[in-house]
Amino acid sequence: MISVEEARGRILAGLRPTGAETVALAEGWGRVLAAAVVARLTQPPADVSAMDGYALRSEDAREGGMLRVIGAAPAGHPYQGRIGPGEAIRIFTGGLLPPGADTILLQEDAEVLDGQVRMREAPRKGRWIREAGLDFRTGDVLLTPGRRLSARDIGLAAASNHAWLTVHRAPRIAILATGDEIVLPGEPVPAGGIVSSNAHALAALVRAGGGAPLILPIAGDDREAIGRAAVDAARVCDILVTTGGASVGEHDLIQPALEPHGFRLDFWKIAMRPGKPLIWGHLAGTPLLGLPGNPVSAIVCALLFLWPATMVLSGLPAAAPPFRMAMLADDLPANDRREDYMRADLSRDGEGRLIAQAASRQDSSMLRTLSASGGLLRRPPHTPALQAGAMVEVLVLDEFGI
């Protein structure tokens, strides 16, 4: 058995980001940039007014002074001329300052009199002017590769004149659920059968992480069928995930099914709970993650291993999922040598601090408890007993959308 940390390290070390694809700006949100966004223009392109008012020469700026209004410069309609002594133009937010002008008189400080304006206050040179390039200049690197694009990044890419973006291809994750006992949701359930939930929960988890899931037809407990489906899928995906049959009992068929196809096993046992039996290796050069069949084990292991793997494939740094600190609501007994991930309710106290209350029963078949739990409480191996009020690490499940 290896530790959770070592397992994650070995999984992530062998992964490389997917190649790039070109997407329309509108499709770029949430994708990871594969090529820098470099400004194609200078913004603003020249000095512009930050307010509605009048543009003038600073030499003419004095309280009580009069200016002749010789034209106007709304945004998008630059004034075609030069401001001379004693002259001003009407200007609006975003309007270009015409040559000669270096000062803005706010409209609330201007008294308009028959084609002229009187300055109620002396405007200050340069005030209310956005200088050329205030936001960015042609050639500036605005967004660097490896960044997950936010809505504001999409705005910045647009403003710098990009209609297309170069992003990493969404990692394609194939999911193969195995087992004679499982059937698709909504289909007739035979005696002793259960409805397949893992593939669907994992597909949603992959989507939440920005990947593209591919749900394969269920494979029964049949070595040849599992082997064939796995080899076919390995050709077209970035990671192949199996669920069920990950242990070495006589009905655990993943390893025996893959061996004839040249499967190279890296490890298959992790000192954790839930989810001890977990396979990692390569099938025809494609990474293969064999998750346990218990629904809670499958989802917890997917968050700990598949989520970070999806991040690396997407072009993001290799890292554990981010833990938060929370305060224990109840005492907890000492932990054994397996790292424990306990389902826990999360709440916040009056000061906004996270409080974690472990569910009273942690059986790994209890999916409903996982759905109702806001967090997973991490207990490292051999942790001593803890009293209520102690600080613990939690994964806040809603942060991941899983």
Place this chain on the structure above:
Amino acid sequence: MISVEEARGRILAGLRPTGAETVALAEGWGRVLAAAVVARLTQPPADVSAMDGYALRSEDAREGGMLRVIGAAPAGHPYQGRIGPGEAIRIFTGGLLPPGADTILLQEDAEVLDGQVRMREAPRKGRWIREAGLDFRTGDVLLTPGRRLSARDIGLAAASNHAWLTVHRAPRIAILATGDEIVLPGEPVPAGGIVSSNAHALAALVRAGGGAPLILPIAGDDREAIGRAAVDAARVCDILVTTGGASVGEHDLIQPALEPHGFRLDFWKIAMRPGKPLIWGHLAGTPLLGLPGNPVSAIVCALLFLWPATMVLSGLPAAAPPFRMAMLADDLPANDRREDYMRADLSRDGEGRLIAQAASRQDSSMLRTLSASGGLLRRPPHTPALQAGAMVEVLVLDEFGI
């Protein structure tokens, strides 16, 4: 001018969740449930083994005792018979306990001898058995309306035998950018022109919030064109958003363009920075939000007003976006009567606490600063000067994907 709080309250008070639609289970992730998910079966359907081992009668459980193995029950293949005295069947994780059996002997505690097993330890009645209905029972309400579906919820819906889900229709948000000076990204930019970024940033924000954006063609500074486009869009969307022209200068055309079409204004001025001019009203019964044209103002106002509006339309509760507490990195001067949202870098100190450092220049045209800032630091009206180390409220932009 009204306060941010009052503005948000007036916006949200008039909104109702969208109607329901039926989506395939695989499309349910991230959607908001409109009808409860009720279990269609009991899980597990009968008592099942939680481990690989042997199923027997508790009456026969004693250290050193011998049992005759009369069959097997792998998951999905129930044993067709009854366990009698001195008998056991081989059982596997998830396998149904046959009638008569109430005790599991773990395989590591069993010595196999020619069709028989010897108990190395006396197994305990009921241990390693998952009782029928441990996870849920037919008719249990597993997921309630108004819940944004996580990956684990999708798993639970699948496990309880649902192939379809009833969710709120994604709110359709139409976005109309206005202004003679703006052009689409990638198209030729005339002198004095700027590239339209607001519509694209807002569309990404809408997607991040689970809505369906509709980017309308840009309308120039032409009352008739704006009015026509707005009336057309109002027919087919849940909220119509305009950007630019929200003030009352002579080139601010939104209100004059909408008035002939029966626009009912609620308010148009908020005591905040950036983003004072903001229109809220109804056009032909459709809510209309007029955002300012400055890119930073548009995005900040969208997070404060359009985001919560999208949540309410989606079927979620009316609420402000969630603020976090952060520690100030530098002193801040006192604030005036406008509520201030300052772009700020966010980092974490050694103890995991958020640290916020306000950007040195806060001009609302500086989109690059917004893209580079992890947070928005809220300064309520009339806040006194604060020293480094004081606690402030921040919106963590990455939490929203915006």
